[in-house]
Amino acid sequence: MEEGIILNHPEDDENRKRFIYDRIFWSHDGFTEAQNGLFVADNNHPNGEIYADQQCIFQTLALPLLNNAWRGYNVSLFCYGQTGSGKSFTMVGLGNNKGLVPRICEELFNIIDNRKGMDINTEVNLSMLELYSENVRDLLDTETAVKKKGLKIREHPVKGFFAEGLIRCTVLSQKEIMEKFEQGVTNRSISATNMNETSSRSHMIITITLSQRSMNLNGNEETKTSVINLVDLAGSERLTDLAGGRNSVTGDRFRESVAINQSLSCLGNCIHALAEKANGRNVKVPYRESVLTRLLMNALGGNSKTAMIANISPADINYDETLSTLRYADRAKQIQNFAKINIDNTDKIIKDLKEENEKLKKLLEKEANQSAVAAATAAAAAADAAANQFFPLSKSSQSYYDDDKIRLEEEIQAIMKENERKLNELRQTYEERLQRERDDQSHKELEENRKQMEKEKQEKETNPYLSNLNFDEQLVDKIIYIIRTGTNLIGKSSDCPIQLMGPMIQDHHAVINRTENEKIILERIDDECRILLNGDIVTHKVNLAHNDRLLFGTSQLFVFRNPLDNQNSHGNSLNVTYELAQEEIASKSGYNFHNDDNSFEQALLNKELLELIPAVEEANAISEELEKMVHFENVLVSPIFLGKIGRKPEPYVHVLNSNTGQEFLWSKEKFLDRMYFMKQMYHFYETGEEEWDVPLEEDPFTENLNAECLIGTAQLYLQPLAYMIEIKEHLSVNDFTGQEIGVINIEIIPCDENGQEYGEQDDVYVDTPQELLGKSLNFIVKIIGCRGLPNKFTEIYVKYLMFIDENYTISDKVGVTVNPNFNFKKLFHYSHVTQPLIDYLKEGILNIEIWGRQLLKSGYSITNGRYETGKEMLQEELSKAGSELMNGFKMNGRVIDPNKQSIIVELLLLKKQQARMHQRIDNIKKLIEIAEKQRYRLIPVEILKELIFTTSAESADDILSKMLNDGYPMMMKNTNQSTTCTIS
Known part of the structure; x- marks a missing residue:
């Protein structure tokens, strides 16, 4: 249900602005303060009936968002408005009038308490940061209140708001989360302005991560994860009146306000652009213009159910700010987000998204072998064209005999001239003759080239023509076809003035008619003839215009030039390149190369795709004509599948x-x-070579029938091993699309140099990985087995590289099964732990590859018919492939909670540290009890050191028993009954 608001101009009664929103709340007046401090509706006030208290706003706005979070959606709520309009009161509250954030936290744990009887494991994590003058600060850092320590924001934040070094607290109770929240609010930057004496000078962003782990109906463990973003934006202020106006600011306050207004302005630009996109316009959203908009990227235009509260003041002096806020909110409500439930069907997957902290590395572009191929193709085409020119017919036999005498005389004269030339040569040296021949040949060639270029130039200036486009810039405009008046036939046949060769080119493919009034009309011969005009398929007669791009078949790409086109000298000065034409074709087929990512990596990926897309299309056409029954498809493969750390997928070709x-x-x-x-191969086929086909083992379309292939990969994060904690995981096995195709059971267990595994009683845990430096490290890697793999593989095995290994560790092969058991283990021994090894264990990923050999389809035959996708389906197939590829570009590699791995590891480490700390405290308590009981006055430092550094209760009891038996010197009993312990 929508509600309207009317804004009246304070000086113009006729000037009214009307806005429509989902809900409107009145909280300016109509309330009274109860004895417990709560603001409640005043029934005696005219506005008492419409007054909305904090609970009303929570029930109406925040509770539905929280319910969506329980369902597994990401949700975001942010509050916007001028300073003093009540944003922080709405979000944080005052006294007993709790705001939305504490009420959300309370409701969150109330639901958790009510679900205790259910088999659901719920975990809540909290982070709080503020954006102060474009610097990110951690509000949960205990030093923040004193030092206001700045933190560097990550360049590409994903799924929530976080920074390097940001504290992410796992909260186990309502009390804990409220304590952390109050701590964060206390640390927030506030100061007085003329508008608000407790003005928030920073944007505060609170992130609550809610994870629910349970068993689904199939008996598999799954996790619903929701990121709840609660944002209290800083108040906007007018800075124009610096001479003592109502909200004038100077000095630090002025610089703060400038930073605030700039970031809010950038936010407004993003909201405007997102609203334009929602209305169908292709605009770029300027997220990168400020840190705030980068942080709010996901909440504004991504995978999140988002609500915005716009706080306004009813005072007439705030008319301009109120109008601006209402317009701001009106644009915001036009944004369309596409939220999805975040379900991880295998909770044991651990993915390291710390790659957001790593600098992206530039890839060196390899020189493609296309120059030579393109040159050979162009040369062959030119030779074919030249070979098919008409030559003068020879004379008839009768004419030959009639002119016999004349010819005989001419031959005698020629022989005489040749003899004279030879005599002259005998008088010259070899070098002189060679140089003269070179000069003559060079002069002849130059003259012929000059005449040819002049002729070509004149024809191009007075006639429309087709000019070739090529991936190699040096081969562009090397093939010119002049369009003569009348009919210009295009095709493979030798009777075509414009003869083209290549896949899907028909004998008679198309005709270009040049009329007397200089209209240029293109028409295809029949439905089998594939022609694209500016990326669109040609199905009927079309008029050609200057700079039109034409693709015949799959590989013959031209640009149409028309110097006679009057518009040419005015409007159409487009610089047509091969890349532009191919991008146009790909875009019309569903590939999207225009997005908000302007990075070098994205540009490189686009370039590689523009090279692959036409090549794949041509390969499919060749396969079709040669009846190879092999189909090629562009795919984008997630870097993690390839065992690489990176943000961008890589282009590959899927072969079926x-x-x-x-x-x-x-x-x-x-x-x-x-x-x-x-x-x-196709050239030999096209030119009629009998031996164009090759044996199967040499066929470029096929792989060896016994070739192994990469089934899938799994990634194991080694950080627990850096603390000498065993790892036992069931990991997801993903294929190249990022889809789960099975699970793998793997264990890594610390051990001694003989392979004897350490148990809990050995207590080899270290507080920090640096304790391992210089010591020996031993551990066993066990690959237990896989479950649920596709049933099309045999000879399945796993392999991986550990640390700086150059050779893979490879398991034994297992026969045909979907549940291979490897029971494979290997002992790794490092006699001297180095810093690179520590860094690898802390940050590294063990990429486990599952390989196998594919089973052949039953009834396999190399001659059982044609590939089922016909020529007429090629454009439709390309369009479908384009859409699927760009969807894959967004979805390859599953997106999971970036905090998940670090939270699991941190929780594990905290438990270990807590256990050790409790043991030490117990040791000291026992020492004090014995000292008081025995009335010891002096206790040696040696005993204290041993008790502090011992890690087991048994060892502590041994030390204390020695103390009781006077096993240590320098222990003196206190004779005056004092219970004070003095340590010497």
Whole structure:
């Protein structure tokens, strides 16, 4: 139900502004303060009936968001408005009038308490930060209140708001979360302005991560994770009146206000752009213009159910600020978010998203082998064109005999001239003759080139023409076809003035008609003839205009130039390049190259895709014509599947052999290498070579039938091992699309150098990984087995690289099964732990690869028919592939909670540290009890040291028993009954 608000201008009664919002609350007046300090509705006040207290706002606005969080959605709530309008009161509250944040926290734990009887494990994590003058500060840092320590914000925050060094507290009770919340609010930066003596000078962002672990109906463990973002924005202020106006500010306050207004202005620009996008306009959202907008990126336009509270003042002097806020909110409500439930079906997956802290590394671009291929193709096409020119017909036999005498005389004269030339040569040295021949040839070639270029230039200036586009810039505009008046036939056949060769080019493919009034009309011959005009498929007659891009078949790309087009000299000065034409074709087929990411990595990825997309399309066309029954598809592979750390996926080619039923992934380099041989093969086929086909083992379209393939990968984070804590995990096995295809059971257990595993009683845990430096380290890696793999593999095995190993550790192979048991283990021994090894254990990932050989499809035959996708389906198939690829680009590699791994490890370490600390405290308590009982006055430091550093109760009892038996010197009993212990 929507509600309206009318804003009247204080000096113009006719000037009214009307706005529509989801809900409108009145809290300015109509209330009274009860004895317990709560603000409640005043029934004697005219506005008492419409007064909305804190509980009303919570029930109406915040509770539905919290309910969505329990369902597994990300939710966000942020409060905007001018300073003094009540934002912090709404979000934080005052006294007993608790705001939305503490009420959300209370309700959160009330629900947790009510669900204690259910088999659901719930975990709540809290982080609080403030954005002060574009610097991020951790409000939960105990030093913040004194030092206001600044933290560097991550460049690309994801799924929540966090910074390097930010404290993320696991809260186990309502009391704990409220204590942390009050601590954060206390640490927040506030100061007085003329508008508000307790003005918040920073944006406060509270993130509550809610994880619910339970068993689903299939008996599998799953986790619903919701990130709850609660944002109290700093108040905007007018800074124009610095001479003592109502809200004038100077000095530090002025600089703070400038930073606040700039960040809010950037937020407004983002909201405006998002509203434009929601209305169908293609605009760039300027998230990167401020730290605030980068932090709020996910809440504003991403995977989150988001609500905004706009606080306004009814005072007439605040008319301008109120109008601005209402407009701000009106744009915000036009934004469309697409939230989804965050369910992790295998809670044991641990993924390291600390990669957000690592600097992205630039990849060196490999030189593709396309220059030579393109040059050969262009040369072949030019030679074919030249070979098909019409030559003068020879004379008839009768004419030959009639002119016999004349010809005989000419031959005799020629022989005489040749003899004279040879005599002259005999008088010259070899070097002189060679130089003269060179000069003559060079002059002849230059003259011929000059005449040809002049002729071509004149024809291009007076006639429309087709000019080729090529990936290699040096081969662009090397093939020119002049469009003559009348009919210009295009095709493979030798009777075509414009002869084109290549996949899907028909004998008679198209015709270009140049009319007397200089209209240029293109028409395809029949439905089998594939032509794209500016990326759109041609199905009927079309008029060509200057700079139109034309693709014939799958590989013949041209730009149409028309110097006779009057518009050419005015409007159409587009610089048509191969990249522009291919990007246009790909965009019309569903590929989106225009997004908000302007990074170098994205540009490199776009370039690689523009090289692969037409090549894959051509490979499919060649496969179709040669009846190879192999289909190629562009895919984007998540870097984690490849065992790499990176933010961007990599382009690969998915190969499906319909004959054998096998599937493979080819890298870009491998595919382009194979593509060279495919083109060569097709050229032999096209020119009628009888031996164009090759044996199966040499066929560029196929893999070895016994070739192994990468089934999937799993990633294990080694951080617990850096603290000598054993790791026992069931990890998800994901394929190249990021989809789960099984699980793998793996264990890493610390041990001695003989492989004897340490148990809990050995207590080898270390407080910090640095304690391992210089010592020996031994551990066993166990690969127990996999479960639920696809049933199309045999000879399955796993392999991985540990630390700086150059050779893979490889398990034995297991036969045909979906649940292979490896029971494979290896002992790793490091006699001297170095700092790189410590860093690897703290930050590293063990990438486990599962390999196998694919089973062949039953009834496999290399001659059982054609590939089922016909030529007429190619454009539709390309369009579908484009959409799927760009969806894959967004979804390859599952997005999980970035805090998950660190939280699990931190919780594990905290438990260990807590146990050790309790043991030490117990040891000291026992010492004090014995000292008081025995009336010892002096206790040696040696005893205290041993008790503090011992890690087991048994060892502590041994030390204390020695003390009772006077096993240590220098212990003196106190004769005056004092219970004071003096330590010497």
